[in-house]
Amino acid sequence: MRRTALRLCGVLCAGVVAVTASACAGSAAGGGGDAAEGDPIKIALVFDASGPNAALGASQKAGVEFAVAEANEKGGIAGRKIEVYSADAQSTPDGAVAAAQQLVQRDGAKFIIGMVTSPATLAISQRLESWDALAIADQAQLNDLTGKNCNARLFRTTQSDTMSFNSIGRWLKDNPLATWDTMSQDYSWGRNSAAAMQEGVQAQGGRVDKALFAPIGTSDFAANLSQLAGGDGLFVSSNGSDAVNFFKQGLDFGTFANYKTVVGNTAFSSATLDAVTDPRLAGMWNQNTWAPGVDNPGAKAFVEAYTTKTGKAPTDVAGLAYLGMQTLFAGIEKAQSIDPKTVAKGLEGLEFDSIKGKVTMRAADHQLEAPVYMGQVEQVDGQNRLVEKFTYPASETLPPPDGSCQLAS
Template sequence: MKNWKFGIAGGVAVLGSMLAVSHAFAADPIKIGVVLPTSGGLASYGLTMIDGVKLAVQEINDAGGINGRQLEYVARDSQTNPNVASAAAKELISKEGVKAIIGAVSSGVTLAVSEVAKQEKVVLFAPAARAKSITGEKLHKYVFQGIKTTDDEARDLANILKDQGAKKVCMTGYDYAYTTDLFEAMKSELGNIPITGEFLVKLGTNDFSTLISQLQANECDAVLGALFSGGFVAFAKQAKPFGFFESKKVVWAASVASTEVTTQLKQDYPEGMWAGAFDFWYYDGSEAHKKFQDGIAKIEGTKETGMYALNGYRAMYFIAEAMKKAGSDDPDAVVAALEGLTIETPLGPVTMDAKTHRVDAAEFYGPVVTVAGSDVKRMSPINLVK
């Protein structure tokens, strides 16, 4: 039996591979970790956000970097799986030596990475998850939320519903933390307007025929929808032949006025429905916004860019400005600098609240309508809501 030889060979190989991966990290550029989905159903959000991060890094480095040091981002695929994202965050921290991480998209994954950030005392900037638990019950010193929470979103949506004269509201969305958070906030924001029905469907479902008839049978005159992206697309297509969007006042949460969604649905997008978005490539409100869009267009190779680029871009600028202000990349100093920090963004100044670790970023709300010269509907008029 020569088996033991292979035992030794195998053992040496495993040991070797472990040592091989432990090469030392260079200290010179400041590395920022990025944990976002680049595969699976949410990949397009992750990839678009990374484009935004990339543009911000380019601009910052062209302007001389941070305190003389160049900036670099290191991206890892979260696979929209909390275990994978946690391991990736630990790898970024212990091997790449990052002191700050941008991530993630879904609330569960963001909370998982936040837990790592808390343990490892590293800054986590959550660019796209709205769940209020991130900076609510799970708030800690090192986590910051770079997007309006469900509480803010509920206030904006409730105002729209009130403006439209809604008398009785029913609500629908995926059975998921985002939706339950949002609906809870809606209840207090709507005040004396009664909620006559709440319809949750299982996450990932794309057959909405039952839901549509339930909503139509309900006594409500207004519907607040919260199905996101693909779910909304499927819902809109399935609801159209039922005349659903003509039968009720419909207002949609979850930023479905985005170019991502309107481009998909084209003429199937419900005409005149009110919804929101983080950014539009066709918004021409300021020089800064135009410059940002030109930069993203160059990276993506199309001028019709997705709205998530802004989230990545803004997150990177927040971290970079905080590091400049702190004069170091030490997480405790960066946290202190981030608290109360105001930065200029393509949509105007945004402040990170010192106490709540939440931002007051403006978002767009308005009706999505057919515009001349485009087969994709657009928001018009555009309202920038702070």
């Protein structure tokens, strides 16, 4: 468990300062209501520092810390400095809950961000009211998070599963293929992804021959790869070390050469492409939530500032974490408060500029109305990179609010 407070004298001189236990206990003891004027905004960064999602967690941490450093350089948010308290979620829902609970109850952090998976996000969402906290879901795509399991204190800044597959559906209309196989992680997000892909393929008159699944943390995909005999298309819904292992082993097996095209659902993240350098990935497609090449002023400014500070472009995951922080900061500015319930009200219906352009937090279900992207893997300066090819606005991918979402007032 790690506790840090990020303060800075400028974007290029961000420092990490230890926070004493007594100071944290004093801040947390008050509980309830708004904090005193000038009290810092305390962020609970619940990220995966270990386990199969560790690479994604590292990128999230980088995006959050950059956003905090940038904001503090400009004087903070709503006149307050921002502090980040971080803990390892261990790539499990139980680990995420334990980490968040300690950061909230011990350190007084009231704004939670960083969960990679939908199960971890859902587990934390169920405890927000009792913790008097607010959470930003910057990675989790499970429809139920803004559907039957929506929460007045949870706000999603990435897209939902339906938004992802509506964008893939748009791509399928222009690239109809008759036969598909699917390979997905064996949990709620992966199974929903496979089901949505099958529905989309059938809508175009095609069929899915094999729908395969592997548990999170799988290191040997030989049994799965031996069943992927080829066809028109292969759809892969995976991330973290699972995606890295699958693509490395699939290249060794020669699996992908048996398909006309390979399409990923976030599978070709920056972390995956950094780890799998084989140029044979070039030409494969990926639905993605954000990438450094997105063409809008907010994205360009972020990429330039991040690259100047760190010496490298932000990953897609770092960008999503930054977007989550942009959303939270916009809500705090609107509310002029750091009381979670008040900030939640400030976020509802809020329109603001972001690295995805002008976006709106939909009040009915707390889903961010933002574009979705389709990109293709290309070799750029000898490295595999995802290059955005199509941008689909929220008006074309975001369905109406799910009637099962009933937000408590």
